[in-house]
Amino acid sequence: MAPGSPFGSGICALMAYLHHSHHVGFERLSRIAGELFGLTISEGAIANMFRRLRTSMDAATAAIRAKSLKARIIASDETTTRTNGVMQWQWAFLSSDAVLHKIASRRARSVAEDVLGQHRPDVWVSDHYSGQQELGREHQVCLAHVLRDVQYAIDSGDTAFAPHIRDHLRWTIKVGRRRDQIKDSTLAAYAAKADNTLDRLVARPVAHPAGRVLLKQIKAWRGRFFVFLKNRHVPATNNISEREIRPSVVFRKVTNGFRSDWGAQIHAGYRSVTGTARLSGQSALSAIRDLVDGRFAPA
Template structure:
């Protein structure tokens, strides 16, 4: 019994030492982990210096104020009738243009209600009833037009407005009273339009050569689910599933095997394609964490090597021979780094990792159409994280599916330079956002 107690004491001491070492390690920050920038410690801004002269223009435009519109709706000409000093009358010839500027206003918005009176004819010959046809868009169904439906979906999905706030927006800004139940029914009726468009986007994804993927958590009725994203430079697909397993990837791809897969090191993301490009942005942060933890042998050198991601910004402009030269040089440097013997646990962990996945570090140099990182997927998931924080999640699976479908449409349309509202309205009108081809 004493021996058993002694063994338990030794195990407890080892566990305590392990936990103390973990507490003594560096904290997770956006610079050395996957924490979002919003969770990082914000330093104080330096004191602003007093500006001399006019304000400098923002990025992409000149300074000096807002540019005049080319075709104003109306022009008001102000001329002085008399001199303010001696009251002498002034003619048009006595005056020159002193300045020109625009005053911008928004019109008062109110609902435009169209009353439809539809007649039914009773045939005096056969006795049949004939309903009069109505114009397109004025069918006898929901009372709200596609414009209102598109606006509700746009505000709900892209700006994370709750039903309660949506009712307030419609009432206060548009003088349109609409209940939360009517909003819910409106979104339910619109869902099949987006489901059909998602099917078209998914069909295009299953022909893609390159697929980038990532996932983040969402809450449905108080339970954790996963928002998966699969995207490339043509399409974006969001799916919400209760699982984070590789079966989700298999179900989405439906037997299609892309040439290149871009992801982080999560196990379910490994193996669905012929080649794999590891997200180098993640690896740079992991190396930084090891440096912060005290590794001075392996992580600093590996981080410098991974800065080859800088080359990726101009990889498509490089000749193939130049890219191969860079690749041989990087492979030679990687051999030298892998020959190091770090004594720090974090350095040892990284060395073991890159020994297994070194062939997937620089795939982007052999295939310049593949990105060196998975930042595109993370950008697609950022609105999901914002929506989760603002609303707390979804109450029903259909709401999560509609959110994923709308995000898929908006992301795909953005590849073609279309904004979110235009994309939503196009789908409601029966158009597609998928690029032809």
Template sequence: MEKPPRYRLSEAEKDALLVEQAALIERLAARVAELEALVGKPRKTSANSHIPPSQDGPGGASRKADAKRRRKPRPSRPGVSRPLADDPDRTERRLAECCPHCGTAVPEAAQRCRHRYDHIDLPVIRPVVTRVELFGGRCGDCGRRYRAAPPAAMPPGTPFGPGIRALLAYLHHSHHVGFERLSRMLEELFGLTISEGAIANALRRMGVAFDTACAAIKAKLLGAPVIASDETTTRVNGVTHWQWVFHSGQAVLHTIAPGRGRAVPAGILGGHRPEVWISDRYAGQQELGRVHQVCLAHVLRDVQYAIDCGDTVVAPKIRDHLRWAIRVGKRRPGLKDSTLAAYAAKAERDLDALVGVPAAHPAGRELQRLVKAWRGKFFVFLADRRVPPTNNGSEQEIRPSVVFRKVTNGFRSDWGPDIHAGYRSVIGTARRQGQSAWTAIRDLIGGTFAVA
């Protein structure tokens, strides 16, 4: 509906229109001031914030290329060759029949090995099919039918043995091979015809084994004095979920939940309160342990953003101080307790001094406010040798799942997230016990997996 001309408005209507226009001008002026404040500020990237590298934008690749060009060339290394196998399956001995220069026949006794090398190849791999025939008949005494019991290692039901089931889980969850490509790969490499539905059914049947293993892993985790945690997004049936990881020195536990709230880690802990909790500064990760060590790598990104904003007084000194503390943390195995305590006192004292320096730049004042808010959670690792200064261990544990999400675009079933979380828990725990992912999943399917 069109507004009437202004000359037809009454005085009260004109006053109302003036008030409306004044309110609009005030909102626009506030928006202009907000945009002007943003002009000149650096864009947040993975180098100065928590934004992942995939969201750096078109300029991210050029910045990385510039950094690579500025990097010093790596010194050359001496060449090496592949070591010979300790126990070759077969040895091919070749003796010369005559001298290649003059044609004189040479005896075998005069020859010795002048060159030795390994030739490695794969044979044609085909599945081993065992036909099981169960005989029976009718009892001559009671007249009832009977049948022989099946072999314990080859029960009726799925035709695929533990080796094939372990291979399906290993290729899908460790190497992110989708069901369609996995079906084609098995047929072309091994001559094994298996449909996508059969692959899904084989993975789904592993749920009981994963649940049993995760229960033992959780018990091991809750007995640890130091626990670290992190979380990332995933997709389940097109809906955003969160994948959490909790790990200690001997156990790794993954879980996928609909939310990111504090209820998830609290439910895992079940009232248990570890001595030290390691995480980033997300609110859902706070107050879960008696002492909290925040990830200094995340703090350094915020410090870098303050430097990019133009702060040249406070932020560079805080950056250098945190880097010095991390270097001290790497030297802890060679330091005495008294020396480490002196370093811890110096770290606290110097950080207090940096927080008290008057900051002229707004970014420096904001950084000081951030440091004050988390003041008691920076240098726990200098007082406890078991604690790392960063949460990189959690990010390393969860990174394969991020790659899995990007390749497969998440899960399309309700049981898929539990299987993946169980798989990552089993192989993560096995790796800390010195086992490979393939060995761990074979032991799990075979019923011999155990948490040490």
């Protein structure tokens, strides 16, 4: 039984799981407790149940952050959320063995810098938002985002430049998916081919206005396209971050956001704990039960 609570750790973990993983609101949680378990749990009692998680959630998040600060490759993304009707930003930071969520009032680069402290990973993976730049020694831009810009140029009427860029980037992504089957020397040759082909494409004159805008973007990001062809552990896209943050987007749409600052921080902690646990094969419900029982430790 959680200290100060009349309810056992199993009920507490289940309520947190249903709320944060399945977006069940407090009113429905109260009804579920009564109809399934014969328990009378008011919405206020559920709120108090979650509030008591704050100390253990903060400790777990600190441990997860410590693991993140040892990572050589970090991928990151951010999305809007709402707290007390005010727009805020939820950031996600992913490495091979840790997932850290942070809800902040800003979208500025300083949020990521506060998380990183003095740590500077070898590679940072993100989209091309300015607040995600200059955070690693190298930067792999998300090619899925680049391809969206390319498609926009095609849809705007550029049929001479953008389609060639699209085909080339798709080819490099396909190569990236086969990296575990490719020898180092062959991968190096592919990386050189990727660079040389892109150099040749951007050297051509571009007539269409949308194509010229795309050309300018590509030249600005030129050195950040093919890091994944030189480092086998770097993804070509930032899809892992988008997948990690998507459940919180759904949560926001279903619940209309958070009604308290502590609720927002509990959600960020929950997503950090369950996201990190998933990397080692542990389910969200099992991880949050370990947290409530004081047994959670990042693998």
